[in-house]
Amino acid sequence: MKHVSILPLYEATLSSIDSSHQLFSRINDFMKYQGKPPFYEVEIVGIDKKTKLNNGLYHIHTDKTIQQIIKTDVIVIPLLCGDFRKAIIKNKKYTEWVIEQYDNHAEIVCLCVGSFFLASTGLLKNKNCAVHWAVKNEFTAMFPDINITDNTIITDENGIYTSGGGFSYLNLLLYIFEKHLGREISILASKMFEIDIERKSQNPFVIFMGQKQHGDEVVLQAQEFIEKNPADTFNVDDICNRFSIGRRTFERRFKKNTNNSIVEYIQRVKVEAAKKQLETGRKTINEIIYDIGYNDIDAFRKVFKKFTDLSPIDYRKKFAVQ
Structure with a gap:
């Protein structure tokens, strides 16, 4: 059984936290229907027992704090909204724990622009990262030592997975299920949640915006x-x-x-x-x-x-x- 820690980061979207929790939990139901034991233990793991989201519009209760998790197998970094620089500062307390868990062989599943926080930890340095096309220029300016891939919606490198493009993080979760449990389970999840499993690129959706924050x-x-x-x-x-x-x-x-x-x-x-x-x-x-x-x-x-x-x-x- 793999332990999954979903982080309720400050400035995270409730939908990305909840849908991740639902999909990982639903995989356990699929396993049960097949007469197999559950594969994931899914918990929301935060700094405090209660976290504000969307400027206090929502509150989310955590199952455990990071201090209570000695080892986890999968860390899910949710989609962020608002001011990314401010979000990085507010989530600084997660940084050391995420690095320690990764060094202890935890996989990191980063949903869309959650990559701004992940990049701030240094774990993406000189690695590939998929980001939403609308924030590509901002991301490049903040993290020039990270290689942005804009011809795919998913990257997979040394146990770190990223996705670019809004709700394409659902495709990333299907990708994770396939890596852990095989194509059959991934296809079943695709059908049950009606996610297009063949979506590989965000190019059809891109609106070109030239990088102009350069001073030349x-x-x-x-x-x-x-x-x-x-x-x-x-x-x-x-x-x-x-x-x-x-x-x-x-x-x-x-x-x-x-x-x-x-x-x-x-x-x-x-x-x-x-x-x-x-x-x-x-x-x-x-x-x-x-x-x-x-x-x-x-x-x-x-x-x-x-x-x-x-x-x-x-x-x-x-x-x-x-």
Whole structure:
């Protein structure tokens, strides 16, 4: 039997704590139906016997305090909301215990932006981490020594698991059940809770927001120029000439500050413009492609799929306003 400690962190969402508790507990019911003993002992483990959530909107009672848990097998770090820097400070008392448990071979299951707290412990240093696309820039600024993966919703590295994208943490829990108990149990949980087990990427849901908290004024001006002119046709040399700067130097500065090459940035802005038209407009896909400055339809389709994992027609089917 594995002991699961769900941490009721300050600024955590009640839904992520409760749903984690329900899913782990429900797995025990599945085992019972199969004539097998329970696999998880699930407890809410906190600093105090009672913790405030969402600025006092909810109170949660813990089963035990961290002082009472000498050893646990799985630590669940819930999804956080609000000010992440403030949340890190408020949850500092958990840090030493989490590190000690990990050093004692506990697995850490981190739900979405709970990764801000986990990163603050130092346990993610030089490791991969999935984060929600909307906080990627903030996370990078706070923790530059962590490798963000934005092409998957789950990472698995040395007993630390992270997930990116809101309720995609449910997919992470299915992943954990499969690792512990096999594919059959994971599929059963998927069916019972109606979670799409095949969801692997948050790319279809991403709204591109360029990293602008870098302090390089020329790079910022170039970003704003690109964003204000999504339908125009220009290349890297055009951008460099506009701002009177050498190509090699500027490409290096742009990549360093935005985590995108100039070409990628132009492509992302055009894809974002196309997505908006696909969602709300009535133009044909070819008309939209021409509108945003592409003459090669096949080339744009490849670029679009690169950033969204979908073809333009599939994107329209998925997100168009009817």
